Amino acid sequence: MPVTKTRWKRRKEARPQELTAAALELFVEKGFAATRLDEIAARAGVSKGTLYLYFDSKEELFKAVIREGLLPLLAEGEELMASMPGPASELFRAIVLRWWEIVGEGPIGGIPKLIFAEARNFPEIARFYADEVIERGKRLFVAVFRRGIDSGEFRPFDPQALVHIVISPLIMRVIWKHSLDCCGVTNVPLDDYLREYLELTLRGLRRDPT
Amino acid sequence: MPVTKTRWKRRKEARPQELTAAALELFVEKGFAATRLDEIAARAGVSKGTLYLYFDSKEELFKAVIREGLLPLLAEGEELMASMPGPASELFRAIVLRWWEIVGEGPIGGIPKLIFAEARNFPEIARFYADEVIERGKRLFVAVFRRGIDSGEFRPFDPQALVHIVISPLIMRVIWKHSLDCCGVTNVPLDDYLREYLELTLRGLRRDPT
DNA sequence: TATATATTACTGACCGGTCAGTTATATATA
DNA sequence: TATATATAACTGACCGGTCAGTAATATATA
Secondary structure, eight states, rough: OOOOOOOOOOOOTHHHHHHHHHHHHHHHHHTTOOOOOHHHHHHHHHHHHHHHHHOHHHHHHHHHHHHHHHHHHHHHHHHHHHHHHOHHHHHHHHHHHHIIIIITTTTGGGHHHHHHHHHOOOOOHHHHHHIIIIHHHHHHHHHHHHHHTTSSOOOOHHHHHHHHHHHHHHHHHHHHHTGGGGGGGOOHHHHHHHHHHHHHHHHHHHHHOO | OOOOSSSSSTTTTHHHHHHHHHHHHHHHHHTTTOOOOOHHHHHHTOOOOHHHHHSSSSSHHHHHHHHHHHHHHHHHHHHHHHHSSOOOOHHHHHHHHHHHHIIIGGGHHHHOOOOOOOOTTTTTHHHHIIIIHHHHHHHHHHHHHHHHHHTTSOOOHHHHHHHHHHHHHHHHHHHHHTTTTGGGGOOOOOHHHHHHHHHHHHHHSSSSOO
């Protein structure tokens, strides 16, 4: 039985997903500007020309990576909110832990660092991310806070003013993981971090410090 | 009176500081990799060759920027700690506000974003920053926490575990300022942010929620 | 079923432009 | 005038995007 000697196959359906997967890995490893399209194509097992059959430009490729990796997670968070009628602190805890499972542990967690890193040089990407991801994520947390304030579980505060502050330690941890961690600069163990974070934050939010 | 027609002056003493100042501005605007040495030299009013008379490489230039901009501030924080014997929460507040005056408002505030952004591509820079700045800053905050715990003002907790969490909102705010803010993606007003941050954090740290 | 023809997914060399670092040369100053 | 200081032309490597051509596959025809 002779080995089939084809140099390549036609796989129109599978290519885009394979390309965005390779692109995600490399963008996270090296950043947007520093990643070469040749390398993305090579990792996906095609040539650079092929990449341009499926995506108009480097920026469009990046947007596709975001859409594929983060929008489903946001939808999941919104569903979680709708399906958990209990105390706001439990909902908050659930969303945070689920978020960490996907963003904290998976490769998509490299995206926030990349956005902050490259926003100024690629403002169109920044706007896209702000509109599609950040705004929507903030709305979710604000809704959680409102529920807690309305029920008297949380002290009265301005949810808009606290969103950034409250989620900062999560974003910072995932940024750290994909930057200084990679250079051997260590951080506190994850379990301790999340436990202490939830403790500190909920103590700060609650009306009565149970 | 004829216009002095000298094409350039010898200014051995002044050059280094002028070059690091120009470099800081441009590194913050564009990032480390994306900043061209030609442009730094031009902004400092010299040629690129001149730059190489004072700094061995782009990385050495960057280290000089860090040393000049951040090490004095760390020393100041340590002095503040020694000179304020009162409650830990007041000391914490004073250090945070002073930090924001310099890092939050000045151009040096662009450095943290830059470090996280480029750490993976320039690990030597990351190590330098981790050793010279991050470690020393953490030691300062840990000392403040210890004072509060020992005096009974703060609840008992592991200072090491909480440093990252507590300072995250400050770092995130300064990262945001130098990335998404520049693309028109706004944030809560600064005064509100700092007030709510101190309120939330001190509520989370204190033994009694006064 | 076998072969000719048409279609299209894919390749890889190439181009214009960029930039860190080098070096040959010019000039200000002691 | 000697030389430290500064310039600017130069090198070589790199990279996003293009496109003429090639090879795999679909379809028509006998």
